[in-house]
Amino acid sequence: MTVAPQLGTLPLTAAQQGLLVVHRTVPVPHLYNVVAELELDPALAPESVAAALTAVLAVQPALRLAVQEGTAPHAELREVPADATPLRITSTAAADFDAQRETLLSELGDTAFDLAEAPLLRAVLLHTADHGKDHEQARAALLLCVHHLVFDGFSLRQFVRDFTRAVRGELDVDGLRAVRERALHKELAAQLAAAEDERVEQTAADIAERLRATPATVLYPRPGRATSTKFRGERRRIQLSADRSKALDDTCAALGVSPFVLFCAVYAAVLARHSANESVVFGSPVVARRTLGSFDLCGFFVNTLPLVVDVPWQQRFDTFAKETVQREADRVKAGAAVSFDRIVRHAEPDRSTNRNPLFSCMLAMQDATDGAPGEAVRRVREHGNGTAKFDLWLGVTPTPGGWLLELEHDRELLPAPVVDGLVDSLTGVLHRVVERPDAALCDLFDDASLAASRSTDGHWHPPSAPGLHGWLNATAARRTEAVAVEEDGRSVTYAALDALVRDAAAGLARRGVGPGTVVGLTTPTLVDTVVAMLALLARRAVFLPLDLSLPGERLAYMTGKADCRLVIGTGEVEGVEVVPLAQLAVPEGKFTPVDQAGDDDGVYVMFTSGSTGRPKGVLMSEGPLVNLTAWQIDALEMGEDTRFLQYAPLGFDVSFQEILPTLAAGGTVVSREPADRRDQPAVVARIGARKVTHVYLPVAALRPFARAAQDAGDDLPELRYVCVSGEQLLLDDGVRRFFAERPHLRLVNLYGPTETHAVTTHRLTGDAASWPVHVPIGHPLTGVHAHVLDTTGRLAPSGVPGELHLGGVCPARGYVDDPVRTAERFLPDSRGEQDGARMYRTGDQVLRDEHGALVFLGRDDDQVKIRGYRVELGELETAAAGHPGVRLAVAAVRGDGAQRHLVLFFIPEDGPAAGPDDVRRHVAAALPGYMVPTRVFAVASVPTTRNGKVDRSALLEDAERAIREEADADTGAVTATGDPLEAWLQDLWRQLLGRPDVPVDGSLLSYGAHSLNVMTARATIEERYGVQIPLLDFFRDPTVRAQAVMIDEAREGAR
């Protein structure tokens, strides 16, 4: 093998160096392959194709470049002798041509180029074996794979042009060769000179400023979204018809915008809808060629620049395109000399993943490269190679048949259903802008499928009677001798319960309690409570649970709002008569039963605290509760042997689910007492002792419950269902282990505001070890419609965040004595099945995942966002608590706006404790970069507020004080070191950064380190110590100290 001689050394542009950084960071060597297919005139002799390719290589110097990395990266121009032209010629039967072509394209696409070996190009000529004999069947194609480092989007046109001329014998190889080499030198010189212009730095800073102020555009922003992927991709082709394409072109002309601006406008609107953002960021390649001579060259002369586009939904599309988008397009074109790394330097983005740090989506207007029927090259097509560089890439190519759109997506980040939604939005918007260019941006979109809103889990047990009272009576009649309610020291059969209820109902009747009357409950025992509830149901009255531990003023507010004048139970409630149950009951009293088929005046009032303003009393009617009961009996496999623990406070609507469905199914309601709710070991013991089969816990109690059972070695053999609700369910290994070791137990997550009771459910099945951290809230119950309305006001497609609105049978009547807030939250459902259909607007942000399950994202009013990324403090706390040395962790947000960052407080376990650095490292290994806390503090205890909740403000105050003291003591960044390796590194960085004050344990990024000089540092370290530091590890902890540790560890490993 002859070693190709070197014809000269050429500098690399910043863009090329940037591509090298990616090449080193991303373990996908074929990611930046350009794959093209040239359909050829089959009459061309293979030898002439080979000769033409050789000629093209000779006159296109970029195609003869090799790239040398190391401490001084550069390119080398080589010779490619005719006998070393990288062309394979292969023939096939006509019938197999397409299949063979696919196979070869795939092989070519997988080429892993050795960048140091020229040419960075491979080609295969595929032709039919029987060509020449049967011209109709004869086919030929030249398949190309070229590395992007030497081949930008404009290069294919040049290649085809030179190739065509070579085939015709019109290419003056000797003459052009020198001209082209000179042109390449000149262009590189011009690019490098332009990069030195001081305006470039200012432009880069301006662009970075805009980026920092804009939240990241994240498609399908589900919790647990992978931050690093394998870049596996898929392309969808959308060929617009000739008519539609012409219509689009006419629209461009009418609006006075280029196709680039039109497609940017459409793309921006689609990205805004699908990422639920009002400002979006996407990249686009901008031609950076400076010399006229460069336009004949193949090469890599583009800079990829970000467009930041505000998408105001009410703005008309034509104005949006002509003004907003045009302005941004002009800005971007004017920044053609700014290379990517400059912007990164100024933007200081999160560098902890292997993905593009500035934008996740890209739009590329491809150059038209038409072949022509009579030509040597009939048709030109570019192909993907099963990779995706971005989350979403839209390529737009003008073809003779019309605009060709290609959507390439990362398969892991954007699964098929999500991409389907994007395709629908894209084609829909393109339709609409032609028909109605004056439409508001939000009106360019349509509802996604209504079927998704209405799809339920289908569980249903037919009620024995139309109403709750009738249903309970029917069951009681069947189960007379079975125990209905069991509390410590007392069991009551269905028959006995029925008698007690009749007596109480008579007493209520005597006091004028009838349909719609609101009666408070402060009954001290479970039996009394159940009797009172059922008696009120019999009277079609409304019960209002009252917690006597609440302040008197609050209780008075509640009874006032609900117009409650009578309370059954103990204690004192201001302004209201409290009657013990025993006193109320009239033994065997006679009374006129209430017509059960009357109007639905409501079953209970339960107060819910909003985040602002005074609590609201939700009046829940019978219809939704019958539906819920019918669902639950089937879903939780309830029946006569059900023993449901009554755990929830009565004022929580969960208590209804513990009591009513159990009695409707003929089972037993078991009291929690004497176990205290907060004493999980006692709760676990009671469940075992009383052979409870069903328990319903608040999410916060699950971990302690599981831990208590593990500590007690209790398998809980009778228990079947553990249901949780109340807040986002986050699982850790302790909980997973608990369930893995008890395969007879099912874990069911439920979600539902008081205004609708429980409405969605997600059952965790299969191997507990694979259960996700962030558990979905799942699918609607039978009879519930779950509408997700996105930022355009339409039903959201798969993976698109929106506000959850609940319709169908579940919405309550409204808030007692509060017509204004009732009207605000209980809205007409225009998508409902019946006239007068209503829905409740939850204020909760959700999305439907690729399986159709709803995932809770947070409340509108308390999103924590760091640099535009939604952050769940609970997730950070769970991750930190996973460290064995951490007993309890609390996360908080410090600072404002762009300065917002996360801090973490933790109480160390007794025994070998964890230090803040250990915890920080542990978290950094488990979570995306933007969720890693900037500071970690060990604390002795966690202060709580009067309500028993964690007092984050107090913790933050302590942190402020600690940080101030630190600053005063002027400890700052350490600059002196006695360690020789650290000293060597410090010196290296002094030289690279051109400054003397390089710290040992401060972030080098603040001192001017960036991806390009990091590459140089790595190369120097490799040269000196023979080890490689992975680029991402550098960015995770960009300090001299950390690098010294990494070098030592790598050297240890190598020994």
Next chain:
Amino acid sequence: MSRTDEATDRDIDSVIRSHIRVPFTETSLLAEVGLDSLSVLRIASDLIPDPDHEIDPTGLAAVRTVADLQQWLHGLLAAAESVR
């Protein structure tokens, strides 16, 4: 206007005409007549044979109408002249 300028304007005009297939006036937007930035560059390379001649992409971004284009090409040619 000097004779050189006249000749220049004629050259510019004829090259522009050869690239636009629809009727146009000076105020026509390039987007209206089907010219994008690449076609503008092609027009420029038709007019200026010197391959080393540099164009500033920033200036190019500001070219919106046919009149802008004429002006920009004029400037390019003048710069090319002065180099010779």
